Amino acid sequence: MTDHDxxxxxxxxxxxxxxxxTQLRKGVLEYCVLALLRDGPRYGVELLQxxxxxxxxxxxxxxxxxxxxxxxxAGLADTFLRDSASGxxxxxxxxxxxxxxxxxxxxxxxxxxxxxxxxxxAPGETP
Amino acid sequence: MTDHDxxxxxxxxxxxxxxxxTQLRKGVLEYCVLALLRDGPRYGVELLQxxxxxxxxxxxxxxxxxxxxxxxxAGLADTFLRDSASGxxxxxxxxxxxxxxxxxxxxxxxxxxxxxxxxxxAPGETP
DNA sequence: GCCTGCTACCTTGCTGTGCATGGTACCTGG
DNA sequence: CCAGGTACCATGCACAGCAAGGTAGCAGGC
Numbered sequence: 677m678t679d680h681d682x683x684x685x686x687x688x689x690x691x692x693x694x695x696x697x698t699q700l701r702k703g704v705l706e707y708c709v710l711a712l713l714r715d716g717p718r719y720g721v722e723l724l725q726x727x728x729x730x731x732x733x734x735x736x737x738x739x740x741x742x743x744x745x746x747x748x749x750a751g752l753a754d755t756f757l758r759d760s761a762s763g764x765x766x767x768x769x770x771x772x773x774x775x776x777x778x779x780x781x782x783x784x785x786x787x788x789x790x791x792x793x794x795x796x797x798a799p800g801e802t803p
Numbered sequence: 804m805t806d807h808d809x810x811x812x813x814x815x816x817x818x819x820x821x822x823x824x825t826q827l828r829k830g831v832l833e834y835c836v837l838a839l840l841r842d843g844p845r846y847g848v849e850l851l852q853x854x855x856x857x858x859x860x861x862x863x864x865x866x867x868x869x870x871x872x873x874x875x876x877a878g879l880a881d882t883f884l885r886d887s888a889s890g891x892x893x894x895x896x897x898x899x900x901x902x903x904x905x906x907x908x909x910x911x912x913x914x915x916x917x918x919x920x921x922x923x924x925a926p927g928e929t930p
Numbered sequence: 931g932c933c934t935g936c937t938a939c940c941t942t943g944c945t946g947t948g949c950a951t952g953g954t955a956c957c958t959g960g
Numbered sequence: 961c962c963a964g965g966t967a968c969c970a971t972g973c974a975c976a977g978c979a980a981g982g983t984a985g986c987a988g989g990c
Contacts, residue, residue: 862949864949866947866948866949
């Protein structure tokens with residue numbers, strides 16, 4: 677039998693916050709991963725754990741693996757395999773020069789975006 | 804002939820920033836509109852102008868009208884028609900109690916999200 | 931040796947959102 | 961009556977996050 681208990685979710689921890697947090701992550705998660713990659717090589721599950729530290733950014737395997745494949749295909753990240761001390765091999769991801777440039781561009785745009793949303797959310801907008 | 808000049812873009816000002824700003828707007832625009840509606844009734848083109856004040860949130864008619872229809876269908880906004888002093892009637896949108904609740908929920912989640920992204924973007928993440 | 935459980939990787943199909951484009955209707959001024 | 965501006969709406973597309981499901985390797989207990 678290949679089917680396990682129905683409690684087995686495939687090893688992926690679900691975000692399980694609202695649908696609005698899901699929409700917030702769109703487009704931001706990609707650059708958060710790039711930011712984490714800037715500090716050194718990381719592999720999939722490790723990235724999930726690091727993102728999980730921030731409740732607002734927690735995601736699942738079904739999100740991270742297609743995202744990483746996309747980064748690689750776009751030339752923003754490079755990968756290599758390395759054996760683990762205990763368990764199967766891990767696929768590590770590193771930043772390319774293009775990836776670093778994309779992260780820099782996002783880092784430039786983010787503050788303006790953040791301030792704009794803060795300003796709109798602040799009450800008493802009518803001049 | 805119903806076709807106008809090819810210079811006519813349908814009256815919609817395009818965002819025309821990068822693709823990354825487009826992804827940033829996803830999921831946020833909806834609540835920014837709710838926030839603007841909190842200050843009083845607004846109509847479509849007016850909302851486009853108000854959002855256009857912030858370069859990061861500028862969008863086009865092809866985005867705002869489906870969004871407003873969605874808000875109405877979801878019960879977050881209510882609408883009424885009012886004649887304009889000069890021009891065709893305008894469809895104004897107002898917040899419902901549900902809309903106010905959704906806005907409040909977003910206002911609660913946003914700071915945590917903002918701080919999380921700021922923290923990830925900050926260099927020297929490795930402990 | 932064999933089975934169970936954990937770690938780690940990947941794929942498929944769905945949903946929702948922003949956007950470009952195109953089209954319609956109304957009012958005003960010449 | 962016709963040109964131009966204002967304002968509304970609909971269609972089709974692209975893309976990102978997610979749930980669910982599947983595969984493979986290593987370790988420890990029996």
